[in-house]
Amino acid sequence: MISFKNVLRKKKLSYGKYPIYLRISKDRKSLFFRTPYTADTKEWDSKKGIFNQNTANYLNKNRVLLKLIDHATSVVTELQQNKRSYTLTDIERAIRIESNPAYQNIYKFWDELIEEMIKAGRTGNAQVNRDTYNSVKKYSKKKVLNFNDITPTFLDKYEVYLRSRNGTDGGISVRMRTLRALFNFAIKRSLIKPDNYPFKSYQISKLKGRGAKRALTYDDVVKIVNKDLGEHPELVDARNYFVFSFYTRGMNYADMMKLEWKDVIDGQIYYTRSKTKANFRIKILPPVQQILNYYKEHQSGSKYIFPILLKDKMSPTQIENRKKKTLTRYNQKLKEIAKLCKIEKNVSSYVARHSYANSLKQKGISTDIISESMGHQNLAITQAYLKELDNSLVDEAMEVLL
Incomplete structure (x- = not known):
């Protein structure tokens, strides 16, 4: 059983009147929400929970109080429809969210979410969210952006804005998926209603690209492995990282960077x-x-295998900054190695992972084994992954037509 009533609180204010609160009671417990009004005992009908005729403009004030009860009733009705059971905490959260504009501010919630990611050590996700946050803020030119401002039309125009700045399908997809995840978090935490979800109409799936995945053939990888770098000692680490990644099932740079000697058993x-x-x-x-x-x-005495993280005790933010700085340098050196090996394809850190999958495919290894070795959650991911890789096998098969 749940009840609603406006009540006069017992604690008198400094100017002699008492504040009026909306009381919501359920299971012998109560919530109180402050209304805009105050009254003294002569102005208040405690049984009915309304102003009496001794109060100036009492009819209009009572209408406002009744509207507050109507609003609370509608909130509870919606909770009853969406949840089999609900608590006073659920009611309080729903009412405060709808009545407090601060909860609707995307930037405020986004800042809190980014801070949570940093504390959890998810610095990569935090950086992606911060980059998207800055991009959206620059586009909208608003100091306050509410969730209901993000409509399918807003997303369409934001996409046009990103393309006008040379955004690719892949880059735009990252921005949109980050925004979508933000909405999903907000809905999960009951900050907004699912009705406000703009991604039912705006489909991210239309953004095909991250571009075609690039991979080296096994012969190209062998060239890198065997290349004499005697005259280029500055490239040895980059070559080692690439070869290590290739022969460890495409281990990515972030995981290689944090690999410790104790992990080798x-x-x-x-x-x-x-x-x-x-x-x-x-x-x-x-x-x-x-x-x-x-x-x-x-080795320099560090617990880490590779000389990328130079200190044992670094904060997640320091590790992320170090990764960003060293990864840029690593990719630059890979391009120099590719040039020395007369490899015309663009070689980057992630190409090692693509090349690992492509080489297994060239060697006739089944897709399910490739999938398991790469840690894909299901076979469909691997099939889509391989489909975008090197087409040399298809090209060779077509030669039977000649």
Whole structure:
């Protein structure tokens, strides 16, 4: 049983009157919400919970009080329709959200969410959200942007804005998926209603690109592995990182960077992939062992295998900043290596992962084994992944027509 009533609180204010509150009672417990009004005992009908005729403009004041009860009743009715059971806390959250514009401010909620990500060590996600936050704010030119301002039309125009600044399908997709995740968080925390969700109409799936995935053939990878870098010692680390990634099932740079010597046990490498939280146990192949031996010989005393994180105790933000700085330099050096190897394709850190999958495909390894080795959640992901990679097998098959 739930009841609503406007009541005069007992604590007198400094100017002699009492504040009027809306009381919501359920299961012998009550919530109180302050109304705009105050009264003394002579002006108030405590049984009916309204102003009496001794009060100036009492009819209009009573209309406002009744509207407050009507609003609270509609909020509770919606909770009853959407949830089998609800508490006073649910009612309080719903009423405060609808009556307090601060909860509707996207920027305020986004700041809190980014701070939570940083505290949880999800600095990569935090950076993506901060970049999108800044982009949306620059586009909207509003100091306050409410959730209901983000409509399908807003998203269409924002997409046009990003394209006018040379945005690609892949880059725009990242921005839109970040915004969509923000809405999903807000709905999950009951900050907004699902009715305000703009991504039912605006379809992110139309943004096909991250562009075609680039991969090297196995022969190209061998060129990099065997390239004599005697005259280019500054490229040795970059080559080592690329080869290590290739022979550890495409381990990404962020995970390589945080790999510790304690993760190497009895000819195996154990680690948890940052992106998916999947656990991996990888057999150490000879090229990987050679790289481990190299860094064992040249180690600086750090707990980390690779000389990327130079201190043992770094904050998540420091680690993310270090990754960003060193990854840029790493990719630059990979391009120099590709040039020395006369490889015309664009080579970057993630190409090692693509090349690993493509090489297995070239060697005739089944898709389900490739999927398991890469830690994909299902076979469909791997099939889509391989579909975008090197088409050399298809090209060779077509030659039977000649």
